[in-house]
Amino acid sequence: MKQLNFFKHNKSFYSVIFLTLAIFMVSCKKDSDKKDPGNIEIEFDNIAVVNGIERQLTLVSPGSTDYGYTNGMSQTFNINLLRYYITNIKLEGPNGEVFTDHVHVSSSGTEGIYLVDEAQPSSGSVILDNVPAGEYNKITFTVGVEENGVTEGAAGGNLDPATCKMFWNWNSGYIALKFEGQSNVSAGGTTGTETLEGVTKGIAYHIGGWKTIDGTAFVYNNKTMSFTFDTKAKVEKGLQPAVHMVFDVIKLFSSKNLIDFTGNNNVHKPVDGKPAAENIPGAFAFDHIHQ
Amino acid sequence: MKRKIALLIGATFIIFSCGKDDVVTKTSPYSLIRPDYFPEITYPLENNPITKEGFELGKKLFNDPRLSLDNSVACSNCHVKGVAFTDPQHNPSVGIFNQIGTRNAPMIANMAFQSEFLWDGGVSHLDFVPVFAIENQKEMGEELHHVVYKLNKIPEYAPLFKAAFPGIDTITSPYMLRAISQYMLLLVSDKSKYDRVQKGEDVFSASELTGKAVFDQKCAACHSGALFTNYEYMNNGLDLVFMDVGRELISALASDLGKFKVPSLRNIMLTAPYMHDGRFKTLDEVLEHYRSE
Numbered sequence: 001m002k003q004l005n006f007f008k009h010n011k012s013f014y015s016v017i018f019l020t021l022a023i024f025m026v027s028c029k030k031d032s033d034k035k036d037p038g039n040i041e042i043e044f045d046n047i048a049v050v051n052g053i054e055r056q057l058t059l060v061s062p063g064s065t066d067y068g069y070t071n072g073m074s075q076t077f078n079i080n081l082l083r084y085y086i087t088n089i090k091l092e093g094p095n096g097e098v099f100t101d102h103v104h105v106s107s108s109g110t111e112g113i114y115l116v117d118e119a120q121p122s123s124g125s126v127i128l129d130n131v132p133a134g135e136y137n138k139i140t141f142t143v144g145v146e147e148n149g150v151t152e153g154a155a156g157g158n159l160d161p162a163t164c165k166m167f168w169n170w171n172s173g174y175i176a177l178k179f180e181g182q183s184n185v186s187a188g189g190t191t192g193t194e195t196l197e198g199v200t201k202g203i204a205y206h207i208g209g210w211k212t213i214d215g216t217a218f219v220y221n222n223k224t225m226s227f228t229f230d231t232k233a234k235v236e237k238g239l240q241p242a243v244h245m246v247f248d249v250i251k252l253f254s255s256k257n258l259i260d261f262t263g264n265n266n267v268h269k270p271v272d273g274k275p276a277a278e279n280i281p282g283a284f285a286f287d288h289i290h291q
Numbered sequence: 292m293k294r295k296i297a298l299l300i301g302a303t304f305i306i307f308s309c310g311k312d313d314v315v316t317k318t319s320p321y322s323l324i325r326p327d328y329f330p331e332i333t334y335p336l337e338n339n340p341i342t343k344e345g346f347e348l349g350k351k352l353f354n355d356p357r358l359s360l361d362n363s364v365a366c367s368n369c370h371v372k373g374v375a376f377t378d379p380q381h382n383p384s385v386g387i388f389n390q391i392g393t394r395n396a397p398m399i400a401n402m403a404f405q406s407e408f409l410w411d412g413g414v415s416h417l418d419f420v421p422v423f424a425i426e427n428q429k430e431m432g433e434e435l436h437h438v439v440y441k442l443n444k445i446p447e448y449a450p451l452f453k454a455a456f457p458g459i460d461t462i463t464s465p466y467m468l469r470a471i472s473q474y475m476l477l478l479v480s481d482k483s484k485y486d487r488v489q490k491g492e493d494v495f496s497a498s499e500l501t502g503k504a505v506f507d508q509k510c511a512a513c514h515s516g517a518l519f520t521n522y523e524y525m526n527n528g529l530d531l532v533f534m535d536v537g538r539e540l541i542s543a544l545a546s547d548l549g550k551f552k553v554p555s556l557r558n559i560m561l562t563a564p565y566m567h568d569g570r571f572k573t574l575d576e577v578l579e580h581y582r583s584e
Contacts, residue, residue, distance in 0.1 A: 106338075107456070107465035153338050154418035154468035161422050162435040162464035169426050170409075171541055172419040211415070218542050271543040 036237035037130045040099075042089065042139065044116045044124040045287070046082055046247045057082065057118055057249060060181075063199045067184055072254030075261045077183040077203065080194045082118040082249065083166060084177035085158070087149070088224070089128065090140040093232070097134035105149050109157035113149060115164060116247075133236035137229045139243060143280050144176030144222030147210055165193050168208060171269075175208040176222050177280060179252065183261035190266040203261050205252075207277045209270025219270035221277035227286040234291060242290040248283050255282025318342040318457065321473075323403055326481050328489045328517045333406040334417055334476055339469045341476060344455040349474025351451065352467060358421075358438050359431035366424065366471075369396040376400060376478065377562040393535060395569030397554060398562050400480040401518055410551045410567040412524060413541045417475060418468045439464050480557045489517065509581070519556035526550045528584045529566060537567070 047054045048069050060066055060078045067076035089101040089112070103112035117123045149159055150173050159174065161167040166175045180192040182201040190202035209221040233241040253259040257275040267273045321341045325332055339345075352358065356365040370376035376399035394410055408414040414423055425431045425438055442448050442462045452459060455473075456466045487493035495503060506514075515521045524538040526549050538547040551567045565571040571580065 107463075107469060108459070150416060150419075151335065153335060153416050153472070154465035156463055156465045160464050161419070161468075162439045167422065169419065169423040170413050172414040172416060172422075218544075269540075269543070 035133055037132050038235045038237045039127055039129045039240040040091065040131050040136070040233060040235050041240060041242040042126045042128065043242055043244045044086065044126070044247060045244060046116075046118050046124070046249060048250050049248050050250070054246065059118060062180075062182075062194050062202075064182060065184075065201070067182070069250060071183075071250065071261065072258045073260055075183055075185045077181050077261060079118070079179070079181040079249065081178065081180045081192075084116050084143055084247075085145050085166065085174060086114045086116060086126065086141050086143060087112060087145060088140070088142040089126070091128075091131065091136045091233075092138040092140070093134050093136040095134065097132060097136055099128070099131045099136070101128055103148070105152040105155045105159060107154065107156050110149075110155055110159050111157075113145060113158050115158045115166065127240075131235045135232040135234050136243075137232045138226060139229075139245070139286070140224065140226040142222055142224040143284075144208065144210060145174035146222060149174060150210060168206075168268075173208060173210050175206045176210075176277070177205070177207045177252075179203075179205040179207075179249070179276075183265070185262045186265050187262070191268070203265040205265075205267045205273060205276050207267065207273035207280070209273065209277075211270075219274050219277075221270055221273055223277060223280045225281040225284060227284070229286050229289060231289050233289050239291070244287040244289065246285050246287045248285065251283035252276060252279050255279040318344050318455065321346055321477065323476055323479070325404075326486065326489070326517070329401075329481070330404045330516065330518065332403050334403045334472070336403075336476075339418070339472060341473045342455060344451070345470050345473040346477055348451045348455045349470040349472065352471050353474050357441055357445065358425060358433065360433045364431050366421070370399050394567050395564060398558055399475055400478045400557060401555065402478065403476045404518060405522065407522065407552070410535075411538050411541050412552050417472045418465075421468055421471050422464075435464055439467065442467060483557065485517075513553045514556050520553045523553055524550040525553050527581075529570070529580070535567065 046057050048057060049055070050069070057079060058068060059080060059082075060068075062080050064078055064080075067078050069078065070076050087103060091097070091099040101112045104110065105113070114126050115123060145159065149155070154161065158164060161169075164174070166178060167173075168175060178193070180190075180194050181203055182199070183203045184201060186201045186203050188200040188202055190199070190204040192202065192204035192206070207221050209219045211218050212220050227245070229243065233243055235241060253261075253276065256278045259276055259279070264272055264275075267276065319342055321343055323332065323336065323341060353366045353370075356362050356368070358365060369378040371378060378396035397410070402408075402417050405417075406415065408417065408420050409423065414420050422435055425433045425435055439462060442452075448462060452462050452466055452470075455470055459466060484493060484495075484499075488495055513521055513523070513525050513527070524542075524547060530549060533549040536548055538550040538552075539545065541547075559574065563572055563574070565574070565577050571577050
């Protein structure tokens with residue numbers, strides 16, 4: 001009875017409840033605000049570091065004798081084409097944040113498999129959406145298309161074998177990274193998508209190989225790598241930080257193995273592409289973040 | 292009154308959208324039947340369910356020479372229906388501009404049960420085999436993107452693609468390739484006397500049993516099971532020096548030099564010439580090779 005009385009007559013009690021509720025509601029709102037996911041952009045920028053200075057790449061037409069770059073063996077070269085696949089992107093943060101990009105392959109298109117093409121500057125920008133709010137300071141990704149991209153069957157989008165120009169028909173699967181150009185030291189005779197037979201001094205590196213077959217020397221050339229950022233990318237609704245990654249084409253030929261353009265310069269098989277494939281992780285680097 | 296009109300509009304809308312939906316989604320499923328003594332189906336049918344419309348489209352594409360550079364060579368030129376989809380006349384197969392290839396066209400049957408294709412097993416999904424055929428300089432010499440471009444320009448194809456793959460608005464390569472696969476998947480060879488015996492509907496004659504005993508002893512290690520192949524890569528002693536490196540091209544393993552996929556022996560009476568390069572014209576020559584080995 002007493003209590004009932006209390007309820008009925010104690011105005012301050014009601015205001016306490018009201019206040020608590022209000023605080024609860026406000027803090028609730030704040031909480032869910034914080035959890036609203038946002039976007040993050042990962043930018044893959046192809047460069048050449050010459051004398052310690054980062055330079056944007058210049059593509060030349062097949063057959064050009066204008067050699068703007070020098071490899072680790074002091075052999076000059078130029079570039080007609082540079083394309084590679086990025087997939088399985090994963091972001092992690094110091095407080096346990098994890099975002100794994102969804103990879104899906106079907107006849108109508110692909111998700112989570114990106115084709116970076118130097119000839120198409122916008123292709124280097126990958127926008128990931130629905131990334132849980134939080135801070136991220138680590139990225140992991142794979143260069144090359146994994147088994148699930150092949151066993152799904154004929155696919156569309158970035159994997160459409162008619163348009164991607166990254167498909168090996170005789171050894172079905174996708175080329176992870178394709179480089180074509182000319183070098184003054186090459187004897188020529190290479191074949192490529194752009195560097196055609198007859199173009200003198202051609203060099204072609206079609207690096208691929210996703211099969212792992214027990215008991216064979218079949219070479220798996222896809223590479224998965226992780227990078228830690230020196231700052232953090234803050235993700236939440238309304239913010240779209242950009243993580244800037246660079247790919248140094250000079251290091252593709254020197255980071256681990258020195259590639260000599262005088263021989264093995266017409267690479268079209270997994271086994272021949274192994275030395276250059278091993279240079280891929282060392283050719284990528286984290287550069288900076290635009291918050 | 293107003294209400295009635297609204298209702299009427301609503302109703303027509305429903306009827307209309309229903310009708311539209313019906314037109315868009317109607318495909319009739321076809322099923323691939325696996326005899327129980329066959330190996331498991333390896334093709335991922337869930338990604339590409341076979342339908343009447345897809346099968347018919349695949350069949351049309353398979354027989355259409357416009358898939359080749361000079362519009363002269365269809366898949367069916369080298370994979371002829373009457374002879375278990377092999378090439379009876381040519382040794383090896385002849386492609387565009389009458390160029391001679393280096394390998395003999397294999398039979399296309401029971402593809403649903405196979406997981407690696409070509410004599411060296413380089414292609415690991417049936418959908419991708421036509422890419423090899425189309426882009427091979429000595430077969431059809433075309434570029435896949437150009438074939439797709441041509442198909443989009445041929446008016447008869449648009450409705451067929453839409454019927455087989457409801458919802459698409461342009462023809463792209465994955466749909467073309469999946470349709471061709473649907474056709475090839477249903478080419479199942481399971482009506483021979485061997486099959487009738489397996490099903491308990493027939494018995495082998497005495498001479499057939501003698502042959503079977505020899506076969507089981509001498510041949511079945513490689514030509515095993517209901518499809519008469521273990522799908523491995525073997526050297527059956529044809530050469531000491533290899534013009535064609537075979538499986539080594541794919542596996543990069545020196546010990547695979549000159550090894551080829553053990554071929555199925557179904558329809559073997561029809562599939563001459565024999566071996567990866569079609570060197571033997573008759574089965575007698577084949578047996579002579581094995582006898583002298």
